[in-house]
Amino acid sequence: MRRVVMVTAVAACSAFFGARAMANEGVLKLTQDPNQWVLQTGDYANTRHSKLKQINADNVGKLQAAWTFSTGVLRGHEGSPLVVGDTMYVHTPFPNIVYALDLNNEGRIIWKYEPKQDPNVIPVMCCDTVNRGLAYADGKIFLHQADTKVVALDAKTGKVLWSAVNGDPKKGETNTATVMPVGDKLLVGISGGEFGVRCHMTAYDMNSGKQVWRAYSMGPDNEILFDPEKTTSLGKPVGKDSSLKTWQGDQWKIGGGCTWGWYSYDPDTKTVYYGSGNPSTWNPAQRPGDNKWSMTIFARDADSGMAKWVYQMTPHDQWDYDGINEMILVDQEIDGKKRPLLVHFDRNGFAYTLDRKTGEVLLAEKYDPAVNWATKVDLDKNSPTYGRPLVVEKYSTQANGEDVNTTGVCPAALGTKDQQPASFSPQTGLFYVPTNHVCMDYEPFHVSYTPGQPYVGATLSMFPAPNSHGGMGNFIAWDARKGKIVWSNPEQFSVWSGALSTDGGIVFYGTLEGYLKAVDAKTGKELYRFKTPSGIIGNVMTYTHKGKQYVAVLSGVGGWAGIGLAAGLTDPNAGLGAVGGYSALSNYTALGGQLTVFALPD
Amino acid sequence: MFSSALMKRAGALAIAAALLPLSAAVAPSPSFAETQTFSKQGDPTPVKDEDGKYFDKNGAPTYKIQPDGTVDWFTYSGYRRYHAECHVCHGPDGMGSTYAPALIDSLKTLDFDHFQEVVVGGRQNVGGGNEKVMPSFGLNKNVMCYLDDIYVYLRARSDGALGRARPAKRENKSPATAEAEKACLGE
Numbered sequence: 014m015r016r017v018v019m020v021t022a023v024a025a026c027s028a029f030f031g032a033r034a035m036a037n038e039g040v041l042k043l044t045q046d047p048n049q050w051v052l053q054t055g056d057y058a059n060t061r062h063s064k065l066k067q068i069n070a071d072n073v074g075k076l077q078a079a080w081t082f083s084t085g086v087l088r089g090h091e092g093s094p095l096v097v098g099d100t101m102y103v104h105t106p107f108p109n110i111v112y113a114l115d116l117n118n119e120g121r122i123i124w125k126y127e128p129k130q131d132p133n134v135i136p137v138m139c140c141d142t143v144n145r146g147l148a149y150a151d152g153k154i155f156l157h158q159a160d161t162k163v164v165a166l167d168a169k170t171g172k173v174l175w176s177a178v179n180g181d182p183k184k185g186e187t188n189t190a191t192v193m194p195v196g197d198k199l200l201v202g203i204s205g206g207e208f209g210v211r212c213h214m215t216a217y218d219m220n221s222g223k224q225v226w227r228a229y230s231m232g233p234d235n236e237i238l239f240d241p242e243k244t245t246s247l248g249k250p251v252g253k254d255s256s257l258k259t260w261q262g263d264q265w266k267i268g269g270g271c272t273w274g275w276y277s278y279d280p281d282t283k284t285v286y287y288g289s290g291n292p293s294t295w296n297p298a299q300r301p302g303d304n305k306w307s308m309t310i311f312a313r314d315a316d317s318g319m320a321k322w323v324y325q326m327t328p329h330d331q332w333d334y335d336g337i338n339e340m341i342l343v344d345q346e347i348d349g350k351k352r353p354l355l356v357h358f359d360r361n362g363f364a365y366t367l368d369r370k371t372g373e374v375l376l377a378e379k380y381d382p383a384v385n386w387a388t389k390v391d392l393d394k395n396s397p398t399y400g401r402p403l404v405v406e407k408y409s410t411q412a413n414g415e416d417v418n419t420t421g422v423c424p425a426a427l428g429t430k431d432q433q434p435a436s437f438s439p440q441t442g443l444f445y446v447p448t449n450h451v452c453m454d455y456e457p458f459h460v461s462y463t464p465g466q467p468y469v470g471a472t473l474s475m476f477p478a479p480n481s482h483g484g485m486g487n488f489i490a491w492d493a494r495k496g497k498i499v500w501s502n503p504e505q506f507s508v509w510s511g512a513l514s515t516d517g518g519i520v521f522y523g524t525l526e527g528y529l530k531a532v533d534a535k536t537g538k539e540l541y542r543f544k545t546p547s548g549i550i551g552n553v554m555t556y557t558h559k560g561k562q563y564v565a566v567l568s569g570v571g572g573w574a575g576i577g578l579a580a581g582l583t584d585p586n587a588g589l590g591a592v593g594g595y596s597a598l599s600n601y602t603a604l605g606g607q608l609t610v611f612a613l614p615d
Numbered sequence: 616m617f618s619s620a621l622m623k624r625a626g627a628l629a630i631a632a633a634l635l636p637l638s639a640a641v642a643p644s645p646s647f648a649e650t651q652t653f654s655k656q657g658d659p660t661p662v663k664d665e666d667g668k669y670f671d672k673n674g675a676p677t678y679k680i681q682p683d684g685t686v687d688w689f690t691y692s693g694y695r696r697y698h699a700e701c702h703v704c705h706g707p708d709g710m711g712s713t714y715a716p717a718l719i720d721s722l723k724t725l726d727f728d729h730f731q732e733v734v735v736g737g738r739q740n741v742g743g744g745n746e747k748v749m750p751s752f753g754l755n756k757n758v759m760c761y762l763d764d765i766y767v768y769l770r771a772r773s774d775g776a777l778g779r780a781r782p783a784k785r786e787n788k789s790p791a792t793a794e795a796e797k798a799c800l801g802e
Contacts, residue, residue: 087745107746132741136750141714461800466755472698575713580706
């Protein structure tokens, strides 16, 4: 049944190839079909929720590994496969191989694409050679390679239809993110915050690869695509030179603000949403000012790129709390009124609920009680610090200064949550959030800038949140209307895998030891676990084939988690000679690169 | 200037290299050998103190850790620089990661000379599905001006003379060291 529908959908797409309005409709429709998974984020709203319910709370305990596939690469595997019709598309970390697998033929390889990339790109990528996956639209598979080349592949043959170069790895510009097809455009971000890159969001024409617009995170108004009168922040126009005014001299030119997270889109208002990363360097004393618009949520018009509103969460970052995590678009009732919301779990430990039309911050609460660097976000409209976090002096690496070790800051630089995306279930109205439960000592010091070389300027050491369960992560259910944790499952390691919730009343996520887990969406009770060959930093997805539901996830430990936790963390207060105070991930899992697909027994 | 400071270092390097064959012939003192295995560079006992910077008998930089745990400035500075420049790949405390080897083990087979060679020139080990590239830091002042520091820190870690945590007590930076640092950074 579904296969027939799919064939017509693809046929419709190719028939209207080039008809601009259709492409948008195409992706939107495909994301509404729970049998397929065509965007990394599941849908434009980034909910990562599936309406499928063959696998549910009653039977998930019987889940079995149905088939597996080795990617042939042993680095950190982030993102997830896509399923379009009867084809599954699997990507790998560097060298960014793409496989098209035939689901009708036991996963036989239909085509394989392996780009040639200069290995010198590898060490320029901060923290492993991950790639967060492909996107599908209009008969094309889109890949954004590590070396910033964007390629459109014919979904049927793997043939390169066009390619575009988005940046220069010699300057420290690389890519780890996925892309998002919107209308007749492809939205593309960039990494390099540790190399003093000035980052941007760029739209390419989906059919030709021509650049349509580019919006920098910092710089003059015409380069950040701001209208001083119409672009607002906290309800007021931002005014002229809103970014330039917040940097000393021309430091904005190496300002960072990278765009390596997830992107979402509201088709009703044609608005794209995304966040920007840390300002370069990690030494705050070297870059006075608010450093706008790093650490910012952007709402931009998809067609023109012009900013509608912006909100900077962490002005003048002092802890590397990148603002790039996903923006989840939901409509929920707050104070008895249905509102168009944007919910964002920031690295800085606050979960923000905003009105996505106006950019008004409705709520900002800590989603890990350990968070201590700020007491709260000031939401009093009459206060001079409206919208700003109230920073605790003791944990301010700016206040303590260069060459001073600021201790006990929670969360650590990897955030209460990094890029690993949360899910939202309309069934429960709750968000399911993979989190880190790690704190740090942070010592900034002077660094000099050399183009194409790391520009870090801080030493940090990390440790599990003190006076807690001793683990380094939690998997939580969050109510964004109230700003409250509903339940919280402690985890031994940071949860670095994207969640998937389903209408089966369950939530899936992976762990760094390599378990795929399923829990009850209402209570968090564990219903299933299976240990895959390597640690999971990929995101769980689901689809059907020939009427049967499958759940799939990539294993392959790595990324920041693999770097930070492989050898285990130590307690800095244990003094000299302390040996591996906490569990080393290397005692639980080893490198790998594998897809595991799960199903119920026939 | 950066280049002249490098020259000075290159000079030190040449001396160290010239002395190397000697060091190979000299076995570490027996009392030590029973309890620990030194890094490839051998006996870390400092025989020379240049304004708070210590050198072993082969002229390679070494650490000095006092009974109360006070470390020399370079060990401490190396701790900081390591965790800023190398940690993102080699993991905390030189312990290794899923991405790059544990340098506290590497030093068992790499002497100071080879260590410098890898850091300055980089190294590629690609293919086979496990792409590994050590970047070349030869042009990076934030590393090149602190190469001795990072080595001294890792040497202490590799010898088991320093634990995983941040050194709690340290000697101060000497004025001569501050001068040399400024000159190297070109400031």
